[in-house]
Structures are given as structure tokens and as C-alpha cells.
Amino acid sequence: MDDGERVRPGPDDEALTGEVLRRPVTLADVAREAQVGESTVSRVLRSHGSFSQKTRSQVEAAVARLGYVPNRIAGTLASTGSRLIGIVIPSLSNIVFPDLLRGATGVLEADGYQSVIGVTDYDQDREEALVVSLLSWRPAGLLVTGLEHTPGTVRSLRASGVRVVELLDVDEPGLDIVVGYSNRAAGAAAARHLAGRGYRRIGYLGHDLSRDLRAIKRLDGFRGALAEAGLALDGEERVPAPSSVEAGRHGLERLLARVPDLDAVYFSNDDMALGGYFHCLARGLSIPGRLALFGHNGLDVGRLMPQPLATIRTPRVEAGATAARLVRAGGRREVVDLGFALIEGATA
Amino acid sequence: MDDGERVRPGPDDEALTGEVLRRPVTLADVAREAQVGESTVSRVLRSHGSFSQKTRSQVEAAVARLGYVPNRIAGTLASTGSRLIGIVIPSLSNIVFPDLLRGATGVLEADGYQSVIGVTDYDQDREEALVVSLLSWRPAGLLVTGLEHTPGTVRSLRASGVRVVELLDVDEPGLDIVVGYSNRAAGAAAARHLAGRGYRRIGYLGHDLSRDLRAIKRLDGFRGALAEAGLALDGEERVPAPSSVEAGRHGLERLLARVPDLDAVYFSNDDMALGGYFHCLARGLSIPGRLALFGHNGLDVGRLMPQPLATIRTPRVEAGATAARLVRAGGRREVVDLGFALIEGATA
DNA sequence: ACAGTCGTTGGCAGCGCTGCCAATCGGCTT
DNA sequence: AAGCCGATTGGCAGCGCTGCCAACGACTGT
Numbered sequence: 001m002d003d004g005e006r007v008r009p010g011p012d013d014e015a016l017t018g019e020v021l022r023r024p025v026t027l028a029d030v031a032r033e034a035q036v037g038e039s040t041v042s043r044v045l046r047s048h049g050s051f052s053q054k055t056r057s058q059v060e061a062a063v064a065r066l067g068y069v070p071n072r073i074a075g076t077l078a079s080t081g082s083r084l085i086g087i088v089i090p091s092l093s094n095i096v097f098p099d100l101l102r103g104a105t106g107v108l109e110a111d112g113y114q115s116v117i118g119v120t121d122y123d124q125d126r127e128e129a130l131v132v133s134l135l136s137w138r139p140a141g142l143l144v145t146g147l148e149h150t151p152g153t154v155r156s157l158r159a160s161g162v163r164v165v166e167l168l169d170v171d172e173p174g175l176d177i178v179v180g181y182s183n184r185a186a187g188a189a190a191a192r193h194l195a196g197r198g199y200r201r202i203g204y205l206g207h208d209l210s211r212d213l214r215a216i217k218r219l220d221g222f223r224g225a226l227a228e229a230g231l232a233l234d235g236e237e238r239v240p241a242p243s244s245v246e247a248g249r250h251g252l253e254r255l256l257a258r259v260p261d262l263d264a265v266y267f268s269n270d271d272m273a274l275g276g277y278f279h280c281l282a283r284g285l286s287i288p289g290r291l292a293l294f295g296h297n298g299l300d301v302g303r304l305m306p307q308p309l310a311t312i313r314t315p316r317v318e319a320g321a322t323a324a325r326l327v328r329a330g331g332r333r334e335v336v337d338l339g340f341a342l343i344e345g346a347t348a
Numbered sequence: 349m350d351d352g353e354r355v356r357p358g359p360d361d362e363a364l365t366g367e368v369l370r371r372p373v374t375l376a377d378v379a380r381e382a383q384v385g386e387s388t389v390s391r392v393l394r395s396h397g398s399f400s401q402k403t404r405s406q407v408e409a410a411v412a413r414l415g416y417v418p419n420r421i422a423g424t425l426a427s428t429g430s431r432l433i434g435i436v437i438p439s440l441s442n443i444v445f446p447d448l449l450r451g452a453t454g455v456l457e458a459d460g461y462q463s464v465i466g467v468t469d470y471d472q473d474r475e476e477a478l479v480v481s482l483l484s485w486r487p488a489g490l491l492v493t494g495l496e497h498t499p500g501t502v503r504s505l506r507a508s509g510v511r512v513v514e515l516l517d518v519d520e521p522g523l524d525i526v527v528g529y530s531n532r533a534a535g536a537a538a539a540r541h542l543a544g545r546g547y548r549r550i551g552y553l554g555h556d557l558s559r560d561l562r563a564i565k566r567l568d569g570f571r572g573a574l575a576e577a578g579l580a581l582d583g584e585e586r587v588p589a590p591s592s593v594e595a596g597r598h599g600l601e602r603l604l605a606r607v608p609d610l611d612a613v614y615f616s617n618d619d620m621a622l623g624g625y626f627h628c629l630a631r632g633l634s635i636p637g638r639l640a641l642f643g644h645n646g647l648d649v650g651r652l653m654p655q656p657l658a659t660i661r662t663p664r665v666e667a668g669a670t671a672a673r674l675v676r677a678g679g680r681r682e683v684v685d686l687g688f689a690l691i692e693g694a695t696a
Numbered sequence: 697a698c699a700g701t702c703g704t705t706g707g708c709a710g711c712g713c714t715g716c717c718a719a720t721c722g723g724c725t726t
Numbered sequence: 727a728a729g730c731c732g733a734t735t736g737g738c739a740g741c742g743c744t745g746c747c748a749a750c751g752a753c754t755g756t
Contacts, residue, residue, distance in 0.1 A: 037736035074712035306630040385706035422742035
């Protein structure tokens, strides 16, 4: 094959070069190999525009022969908008957020998008830095958890002009699209359930809430509904650590030590509740006779305990999937409340 | 400020334009605003090369005034190597993989890298497609789970020249860097533990192993060590579904129905074992008197059960972190066996 | 006073691809 | 037979940034 002068060594004219030294294959190489123009190769690879069937096969053959992998960095720069979606979550330790990711990546990967993730560790300043960092990749959209952000984060988000979906909370106004459920309402539903069942000495066991705004809202809703039922929290314990089974187990022990005559406990989430359940099992406390337990999230594990956990199932995977769908659509600002479901279980 | 002819509208010369219509701020805008050259701005922003303190402040002021966010797409194209690391995992439902991600993102984010993730759903063909897709972003490195890949995946990986780390398994030769532990050895250790404790009627409860090669290796190691102790598996049940607490609970029920006189069960992982534990609790089977349980992974939840789960703690977060460190280093091919720890617990 | 140095700085050619536009080619209409 | 139209194709100017190189003082040593 003669293609005249060549500016720099190409992959096809130096059989002696080791693989590693060889320069990457570019679209121009494919064009030369397939005897067509660069734009034609580009069109074929993206199935965009028109070209003959013959051209298509030539290009595909050349691509296979050279092992060409398109460079999306270049493609993105040249066109407008990338196929990247940034996802910002507070943690990976709590299964809630992997669930969110799962919902989102499922939809995104099916459409040829890639997810770039960032983990804030519940730190709003870290979130701000991550948002800027993600925006520097010029993503097609951004999913962030929660509605509370620093002014800097809001400014960057606004200025970037990218579509933003805020997740898992609909209790405050959002920036653009909001997908989730009402944590206040969930807390209230839990309280009404417990009050309705006749529990009167109700306690609360939470984790470190200083950064978990949604857990605070649940507690807030819980307290409010309790008050409407003429009740109040009779005991409250907060473990100064992230939510975990361990915090739930040891926290309940401490809570009961301080307030022994509680007849029900509302936990900040299911992990905590599972820990509490284990504590009761270990101590031989009968459930719900001696003590009723109520969680939040509706994890699978709760459903499979010998006595299914009374809890609230939250739409985590659905929220991720819905967000992934909306973040690419051209629609306008909106709030999608996916609701939640109270699971009666057998522990309350 | 007079800067002569301008090719297209800039963000600073059309006060009447709405935010949305305004073209994004570029490095050239910052240079103009700061009265310096583009390369100078670039140097300042990357703290690379030399420049005066005065210049630095001018540039920083201009950046702040314009709200400039660097375009890493362009930066990556112009330079060599991106600040992206691709991470391919089989699932997000099993906490093992979020743990891996956690270890990796912790290290990567601290160094200004971003993680692009892909979920294969335990499908090797999907993995192949994802690898190509991730490579098209020209990542600085790639983390993939496991050592088994399609020929196509291997070819793409090799051809790309990017650093690859294979995770969570060291039982076969790898492509480049390998970080994990021996699943065979873990299975064997479990078997020796059970045999050593005097259990003789041993069963196995697994999930759908057709795609989970590491679980197969554990079972393989388990069987081997059992044989060395003069024992064999007396019962085996495989739930045709991904591992879950539910599969563990119902699977154990079926296993015991078929082989009632087992005195110990080895589970494919802790989720399954937890389900088994719940089944025993529900049925009032005493543990480990009537039946001993042994898991795999060493999840927190197992440690907090009324009777701590006998299991093997695997280095998941450490593997992610180690991989993240090595994938950027210039080192040579190597295998890093992080080992595992047998946790005696109280269920076996 | 002159050449050599070092710290700074700006200019500009790409990086690999896409979008736009013009050119080409058959086949058809009038 | 001339003119027209749609399908197909190639050329090339950027996209925003980095890397290289030359240029420019301000000093220094001789």
C-alpha cells in the first residue's frame, strides 16, 4: 500500500517495532487502511450520516485488522457534550448508595454512557471539590445526593449549565431535577405506625447525624407525628459514628441502660436496627413483646430475619434509574417523588 | 479592556446575554482577563514550570472572577495520559465490590484521579465491551475483577498498553499486576478448620456459581482440604441465583431437607451464611451444637451476630487501595497476595 | 562593556476527532 | 440531451489545552 509521504511512523510501516513503542492507532490510520476519508470512517463508526454498505465493511475490516479503539477524549472535544455522567455519593459503606449506583449504571451503560463517581464521605466541602473536578470532564449530566450543598457547589453547578439531578430527598426545593422521597414523611409514617400499634414509651437510636441531613429529617418527621399523637420521645441515643450494625447493637445496649422501660425504638436505618435486633436476641429480650423495633430503608436482610423487620422500603435503585433517565432528557425542572412503602414486618 | 479583534463572542463582552447562551469560559479568556499568555495560565493552574508570585495572583484572580473550570478533556488530549482510572466490577449488590471501590476511590481521589466504573453483572462478554468502552477514555490505568477474561478482553488490554490490575484472586497467572488473595487457600483453610473441630458430616451451600469463578475456586480448595482430612462433602446445594441472605436462608432449608444429618455447612459467602443463620434461629436449631456454620468474607454483620460468624476475612478495601496505588506506579509485573484471616467466631 | 545565566513569559503547532461544506456520481425528469 | 436531486464522500478548520522553543529582561562574572 502506497500512501505517499507520512509525517510520523504509522503502525503499519514498521514491522520491527515492539508493540509498546508503537504509536496508538488513530482514525486516520483506519481511513488509510480502508482507503476512505477520515470523515467516512467517523460516520461509519458512529452510524451517523449516510454511507454505502460496501464502505461499512471496508471500514469495519480495517478497524478489526488494526485493533482500533476510538478516542472518546478527542471525540468529546470535537463534538459537544461527553458520554460521561458524574455521580456524587456520600459513602460506599452503606448499601444504600451502591444501590443508587446500580440503578443509575444499569440505565447509563445500556445507553453507552459511563459513570464517573465521587465519594464525599458526607463532607460538603469535599462535595464542592468533587463537583468541580467532575465538571472538568464536561459531563453530560451530574447526579448528586441530597439537596443541601455549599454556596460554592451551587454556583459551580449553575454556571456549568449541566443537567443536575439531586437524589433521595424531596423535602426542600432543588436546583434542577429532584428524584427521591420525603424523609420527613417516612419518619412520620414510622411514628404513626408505632403510635397506632399502641406503643407509648418510644425511643430513638441514631448514628452520627451531624452530616446525615436526611436522617435528621426523618427524626424530625418522626417527632412531629409523635407529637400529633400526643407522644414524645422518651429516650434518645446517638452513636457518634457512621451507621452500622455495630453502632446499632451497642447503641441499643446503652439506650436501654439509660431508659430501661422503652417499649419501642425507632432506628436511623436498617443497619442500626439489625444491630439492635442482634442485641435483643443476645439478651433474650422478646420482640416485639418486650421491645418493638422499627428501621428504615427496607434492606433485604431485614425481610429475612426470623421476624421480618418493621421498616420503610425506600426506592433506591429506582431513584438511580429514574435519575439516569431524566438527566439525559431535555425536560424541564421537576420533582419526582417516588414515595416509599411501610413494611409492617413482625418486630413492631 | 481592549483586546482588538475577537473571533467569536467572549463571555466578557456581552453583558446582555443570558447565562445559558454564553459560551463556556476557556483558558484563553482567563489569559486575556489576567493580561498574560495562555501558557502562563496553564503553568500557574498546574503549578508546573516557573512563574512569578505576581503572575500567580493575577491568574488566580481572573479564574475566580470568570468562574473558570479547566477542561480536562482538552487537557488530556493535548498531553499524554488522563487522570481517569477505569474500574470494572461484576456487581454492586454484593458489598464486596463497593468495598473494593471504596479502597480504590479513597486513594485515587486523594491524588486527583477520577474513577470511571463499569458493572459486568458477572458476564465476560459484557466485561469485554466495558473494557473497550473504558479504554476509549484513554484511562491512566484499569482495575478489573478476577483473572478470567475473554480472549478479546485480553487482546484489548494488551494492545492498549495501559496498566492493568486484576483483583481479588491470585490463583492463576495474571496479565500485569495482580492484587488479592488465594480463594483456593481460603476454601482449604475453612475445610481444615471444620475438620479440625471434629465436624464430619459437612455440606456446602452455594449460589449460582456458573459465573462466579472465585467461589468455585473456594469450593475447590475446600474439597481438596476435606479430602486430605479423609472427608468428603456429604451434601451440596446450589441456589440458582446470585448470592443473598434469602438464597442462604431458603437454600439451607432445602439442603437440610435433603441431608438432615449434616453437622456443618460451608457457605459460598457471608450473605449466604447469614441467611443460614436466620434459618437456624427460626427453626430453633442450636448453633454450633446441631449445626455449625462457616462463611466467607468477614463482613461486619457476621461479627455482630449474637454468635459471631466463623468466617474468613478477606482484604477487600486493602485490595482496592493497593491496586489504586500500584496502577499508577511505574513498577513491573507482580503479584501481591494480601492474604486473609480466619475468624473463629462461635458458629463453628 | 560583553557574553553567559537563570527565571519568566508568549507564540504556536499539534493531540484525534467531529461538523460543515463542497465535490462527485448515478439515475431520473423533462 | 441538459438539468436536477439525493446519496455518498473527502477536505479541513477547529474543539481547549499542553509542550516545545524562542524571546526577554535582570543579573553575574570576567
